Amino acid sequence: MSQIGNEIAKRDNGPEGLVRQYREDFTLVLPSHVKGETWVRLALGALRRDRNLMQVANRNPDSLMNALLECARLGHEPATESFYLVPFGNEVQGIEGYRGVVERIYRAGAVKVVKAEVVRQNDVFDYDPDMERPVHKVDWFAERGDVIGAYAYGIFQDGATSRVVVIDRPYIDKVRKESKGSDKPSSPWVKWFDQMVLKTVARRLEPWVPTSTEWRKEQMRAAQEVAAERTDTVQQPPVYREPAPNDDLNDDEGPIEGELVD
Incomplete structure (x- = not known):
């Protein structure tokens, strides 16, 4: 050969x-x-x-x-x-990757904005469960320090805010430790640490927002089934019933079985 x-x-x-x-x-x-x-x-x-x-x-x-x-x-x-x-x-x-998680959220169509950020030691960060969204201020031209956590939330099409997810550094380290080969030079945790932190917090957001186009397809399918049922009900022909011997068809005593009544 x-x-x-x-x-x-x-x-x-x-x-x-x-x-x-x-x-x-x-x-x-x-x-x-x-x-x-x-x-x-x-x-x-x-x-x-x-x-x-x-x-x-x-x-x-x-x-x-x-x-x-x-x-x-x-x-x-x-x-x-x-x-x-x-x-x-x-x-x-x-x-x-982080981008993949966010793409699946956007594909569902229910969320118009996904906000995910890494928080560093010298950032100003404030959030408690009574707040709608965190306050995060960054000095982009100063030394921000080490990563201490991250947060993420989604903004729905009607402007409402999803559950806000916040993770700290111990949680990040725990997830990294459980990732196979995370200490190897080829590991994404070594090559793209910030991206892996964002992915981690985005994954924590998933239970609180719809993801993937299959969600949208399911909503459309359900809507089509409801519409079909309504159409069948409106277009269903009346059921003819033979009158009993004593029936007077001219009497207006109520609807005949099978009549369409508003």
Whole structure:
């Protein structure tokens, strides 16, 4: 077999071939706003750009497939700031980024603004449960100090504020410690610490705001079912009842069974 033939065989039997083989499965999982063919091309491009990722995917293709399926389920594009494909040891890890969490909140359509900020030692921060929103003042041109916490909230389309979520540094450190390989140089906790803190607080916000387009689709489906039921009720033909021998059809004694009555 020629060198070109060998390269094609490797491609078809390796991670790229696996992604192509299961493209229909990815398409079934993807939300309706994501085009399956484009998504598959992005996944293939990520493998070709990152030699380390390709090597790990060759050794452990199951980990790549699991990461890509999770990426598809969440409706993100692979190997972007919304969803990272990180080669770690002998497996590919799929990690949703802060942007990905926020995108899923916006997609639902119920929230018009997501506010998430890191709080540092020299910032002015004030919040208690009786306040609608926190007060956070930052001197952007001074030394802000170490990260001491973060907060997040959503503003709904009608202007109302969601639950305000506040996390402190001990909680951040706890989440980081529970993250596999968080002390490794390749870990997002090392490379993008602030982004991981924002992701952590955004994830805490999720229970208090709708996320993903599937929520909107469910609302539309429910509304369509209600409308259909009303239409069926209005258009239902009257039920004819044979009069009893003593019935006088000219008497106005009330509605005949099957009549449509306002």
